[in-house]
Amino acid sequence: MSFDSLGLSEPVVRAVQELGYTSPTPIQKQAIPAVLEGGDLLAGAQTGTGKTAGFTLPILERLSRSSTGHESGARAARPVRALILTPTRELAAQVEASVRAYGKYLKLKSTVLFGGVGINPQIEALKRGVDLVVATPGRLLDHMQQKTIDVSRLEILVLDEADRMLDMGFIHDIKRVLAQLPKKRQNLLFSATFSDEIKALADSLLQAPALIEVARRNTTAELVTQTIYPVDRERKRELLTHLIKTRNWFQVLVFTRTKHGANRLAEQLTKDGVSALAIHGNKSQSARTRALAEFKDGTLQVLVATDIAARGIDIDQLPHVVNFDLPNVPEDYVHRIGRTGRAGATGEAVSLVCVDERQLLKDIEKLIKRAVPQEVIPGFEPDPTAKPEPIQPRRNQGGTNRQPRSDQSRPQPARAKEPASGRAAPRAETRGGQTSDANRVDTKRVDAKRGDTKRSDPKRADARRPDSTRPDAKRADPKRADAKRPDSTRPDAKRPDAKRGAESDKHGRGPARSGNPNAAPGTDTRKPDGRNKRQEMEPRGRDQRASNPGALLGGRSRPSAASGD
Template identity: 60%
Template sequence: MSFKTLNLNHHIVRAVEDEGYTEPTPIQAEAIPAILNGKDLLAAAQTGTGKTAAFTLPMLEKLTRHKGQGKRYVRALVLTPTRELAAQVHASVRTYGRHLKLRSAEIYGGVSIQPQTRTLRSGVDILVATPGRLLDHLNQGHVDLSRVEMLVLDEADRMLDMGFIHDIKKIIAELPHFRQNLLFSATFSDEIKRLSRSILKEPETIKVAADNTTAERIRQTVHPVDRAKKADLLSYLIGSNDWRQVLVFTRTKHGADKLSRRLERDGLPSTSIHGNKTQAARMKALKAFKDGRVRVLVATDVAARGIDIDRLGQVVNFDLPEVAEDYVHRIGRTGRAGNAGEAFSLVCVDEKHLLHRIEKLTGSRIEKILIDGYHPDPSIEAEPVAKRGGRGRKRSGNFQSDRKRSSHASKNGHFGRKDRA
C-alpha cells in the first residue's frame, strides 16, 4: 500500500513524499480510510507509530474536499494535553498542508494571549489547542466553535490523567451535535472506554498493538540501585556508553532541576524542562537538545509530552512514574519512526511496587541487571514514595538479577567528569 492508494489529494501526497514517506504505517493504513468514510474512531496507538499523520492527513483531505464559504470558521479542532504536543501536531498540519489553502493555528498557555486572539479573529480552519487556554478564549468570546466538523482528542489518556475531563466537557458543549469525533490513546483503560462511550457514536475501533504493550523495538532494562547512588550511576551510564542524546525522566520539577545541575557538574551538558518554566524557556531547552548542544534533557512527564525526535536512542527513568501508563508514554520517546531504542530504569527499593505495576500493565517482565560498584544495600528498608517529598533518604533495594554485567566502575570512574568529558 502507498499513500497514493488512500484517496488523498495529490497536494497532500506530494507533501508526504517531500518528507520522505511512501508507505503508510499500520495505524495510518487503518485510520485514514475510516476517517475519510466519516466514521468516529477510537484508536489505540503508541507514540512513534505515526498517529499524528493518521488523523492529520484525512483531516486536511476532508477540509479540502468541502471548502467553507465566506468567513473562515474553525472546522477542525484538535485538543492535546500539553503545549509541546500542540506545537508538534500543528507542525504536522503545516507540513502536510503546505500546498493547500487552509489556515491553522496553535494556542496554549504560558505565552501572551493577544497574538493568539488576533490570529483567531482573522479566521482559521484548523485549531490545535490545550483545553485550558482554549477555554480562556471561549470565555472571552475570541473563538466560535459552532461550526466544528471534526474533533480530535489526542493522547486522551494523558488528558484524563491531568484532570482535563471537566474542561473537555465544557468545550464539547460548545460544539455542534453533528460532527466527526476521533479519540487517540496509547492505552484502552476503563476511563478511556467510558469517555469514548460519552463522545463517540458507533466508532470504529483500531488497535495497532495489544492493550498497553510497549514497542517491541525498544530494549528495556532495570538497574537496581540505592537512591543515593542513582545520580552517580546515571553519569556512569552516559559516560561509559558514550550516549550523545539522552532523555531522563524525574518525578518532580525540583528533582529535574537538581539532577540537571548535578550532571552539569559531572561534565555532561544538561538542561531541564518542567511545568514551572515558561514556554519560551521550554522550547529553547528542547531546541538545544535537538540541535545537539545539550547532551542530556531532564524532564517531568508533563513537559516531555510532544518531544518528537526520530533517532533518540536512550530514555532513562531516573524515577519510576507513579502511574504505570506513563511508563509506556515515557519509553515511547525512543524507538520512533521504525528505529531501535533503549529504555533504562534506575530502581530503588521504594519503587519496587511501581515496577510491579508496570510489569503487570505491559504483561512482560523487564530484565534486571546489577552493575558492579552500584549494587543496592539489602539492609535498607523501603519507604513510601508519597512520603519522600522529593528529599533523599537512605534506601536501597533487594532485587534478583537476571544476569550481572561487569562494568569496572572503580577503574574508570563516572566517565562524565569534566576532565574526561
C-alpha cells in the same frame, strides 16, 4: 501501498513525499480511510507509530474538498471547522507544525492555542480566520469565555493522547468544551492505553465508532530494549553519570518524578561535566522551547523532564530514555519509553530502581505482562539491608486531582479581624464556664469558617476551675452568645435561680435575672429608669431597695443587650 491509494489528493500526497514518507504505517493504513468516510473513530496507538499523520492527513483532505466557499477573499467569515485537543503545549505545537507541513499546497489556515504565551496574537490569528485549530483545553476555554473563537460550525473534533488528558485531570475541561460544540460532528479519539476511564469517555462521546488497535493494549514497543539497574537511592545520580560517560550516550531523555527533582538532577549532572537542562511546567514557554531545540539538534546531551513536559518531544531517532524515578502510575511507564524506538527505529529504556520502588516495578510488570530484565553494575551494588522509605507523591503535576476551571477564580473566604490588643475574642459559655460548640455556632465566629483550628483568644486561667472556687470578682465575662435569645430557650433556663444569680456578670453584660426564687424564669429586674450597675448599688431609700428583691438577696441586675452595652 502508497499514500495516493488511500484516497488522498495530489497536493497532500506531494507534501508527504517531500517530507520523505513513501509508504503509510499500519495505523495510517487503517485510520486514513476510516476518517475519510466521516464516521467516529477510536484508535489505540502508541507514540511513534505515525498516528499524527493518521488523523491530520484525512482531516486536511476533507477540509480541502469543501473549502471553495472559504477562499482568501472571504477570510473574515472563515469558520473553525476542525479542532484538535492535546494535553500539552509542546504536543500542540508539534501537531500544528505537522498540519502546516502536510497542508503546504492547500488553501487552508491553521493556528495553535496554548498557555504560557500572550493571548493577543492568538486572538488576532483567529480574527483573520482559520480552518483548523490545535489547542490545549485550558487556553481553548479562555478563548471560549472571551468569545474570541467561534466553534458553532465545527465539523471534526480530535482528542489526541486522550489517556494523558484524563491522567492530567482535564476531564472537566473537556466536558466544558464539548458542551459548547455542535452536536453533529465527527469525533476521533486516539489513546496509547485503554483504561476504564477511556472506555467511559469513548462511550459518551463516540457514535458507533470504528475501532483500530495497532498495538496490543497497554504494551511497550517491541523494538525498545528495557533494562532495570538496581541501585541505592543515594547513588542514582552517580550511576547515571557513569552510564552516560562510559557508554558515550548522547541525546538522553531522563524522567524524574517531580519538578524539583528535575532541576536538582540537571544541576548535578552539569557539575559532573554532562550538559543537561530541565524541562517542566514551571519553566517559561521560551525556556522549554529553547531546551527542546538544543536537545533535538544534539547540542544538549541530557534533557531532564517530568511526564507532562515530555509529551511533546518528538525525535525520530531518540536512542536513550532513562527512568531516574519510576512513575507512580504504571501507564506512565508505557508513555515514557514510547519516546524511543519510534517509527521502526530501535531504542534503549533504562530504569534506575532503588528499594523504595520495588512495588512500583511490580505494578509496571503486571501492566505490561512481562518481567523486565535486571542487571547490577559492578561498583554500584545495592545494600541488601536497606529499608524502603515511603515515596512522596508528586505535586503540581496535574494528575487526577486537577480541579475544574471556573469562569472566575474561586473567591477566598473572608478572614476574621484580629481582636484588639489585650482583648480576647468573644466566647460563648454554658454551665460551669465551659465553651459550648452549639453556642459558638450562634456567635457566627468568622474564624470557624476559615478552617483554622487554632483559637486566637488567650487561654483562660480559670477555664477548668469549678464555679465555687473561681474568683468571680475578677472575671470579665465576654458577651453571652444567647444574649438576644428568649430567656426560655437559654441553656440555663432550667437551672436553679440561686445558682444563676451566683454566676451573674458583675460588669453589666446580658439581661438581668431575678434572684427571687418565686420569680418566673426570664423575669427582668432591671430598673425602669435604665440606671447602670454602680447606680443600682447606690442606696436611694429603703423603699427603693426593698423594691428590688434581687439586690437584697445579693443578686446583681444587668442591663439587657438591647440597652446597647
